Amino acid sequence: MGKISRFLALITLFMGVVFGACDFSEFDKNFMKVGTKERQRLHNEIKNAYIKSVINDDLKCKKASLERLIKANAVFNIDSKALKKELASLSQANAKNADENKAKKSTPKSQNSAEESKKETKNEAKNEAKNTEQKTKSRAAQTKEQKSQKVEAKVEAKAEPKSLRVLEVLSDKNSLKIKLNRNINKGELKNFTLGSGDSWRNVYDITG
Structure with missing residues (x-):
């Protein structure tokens, strides 16, 4: 050796x-x-x-x-x-x-860093919960406003239509065109025929 x-x-x-x-x-x-x-x-x-x-x-x-x-x-x-x-x-x-x-x-060097990490996680969770709550409130407010708008639209639809007015009348040998201030409903237009012998006429009765 x-x-x-x-x-x-x-x-x-x-x-x-x-x-x-x-x-x-x-x-x-x-x-x-x-x-x-x-x-x-x-x-x-x-x-x-x-x-x-x-x-x-x-x-x-x-x-x-x-x-x-x-x-x-x-x-x-x-x-x-x-x-x-x-x-x-x-x-x-x-x-x-x-x-x-x-x-x-x-790897974390001390327990302090682990505790700081836990605190950061808790803060992030709180902020996330707060943001979620705000978003929920905002959505609820938007939904409420939308429902209100729909109700108002229905009320307006049920309201009495404005009275009919003739804006313009156009005619020629074969036609007569009447331009109104709004569309008319079926209930506002009545059509019937009057005739005797060889003479006849179409009658259109518009409410208002």
Whole structure:
């Protein structure tokens, strides 16, 4: 166990020199530009950085080094199925943590905020009830006014019609047109015929 501990300590120390504080700026800047030998060196450094993140249980550096290691493996035609699977599980874990943190932030921080929310709900209920009452009164008043108008209309309909007046008389050889000041009811117009022998006449008697 002592040898293993010293070996891990040496690896950790070496990793701190190669990629200090999870800094991959050299890899990002130079990996695709340099020659094969230098590219191999950077590839090894990324593998070492990944080992360091596993030892230190540093999820942030682990995810960052995995992304770059998968990229480097693709250049050297190295299979990265296991690494991709591990990266996917890390992404899911990060997404879950983000959702949990968001839920915690949205939760009320104190009982006071809960009481204030209850007060606001009660006030809203009171205002809603008041508005409903006002609307009901307004509708009742409108209904009453409409009924009153209907009654007045019926009374006017039952009232005596204004007296008939002749406004204009037009006639020719075959017709006689009389224009009155209003329409007449059936009861106000009587029609009958007077005749004797070869002579006859139509009589129209209009009341008034």
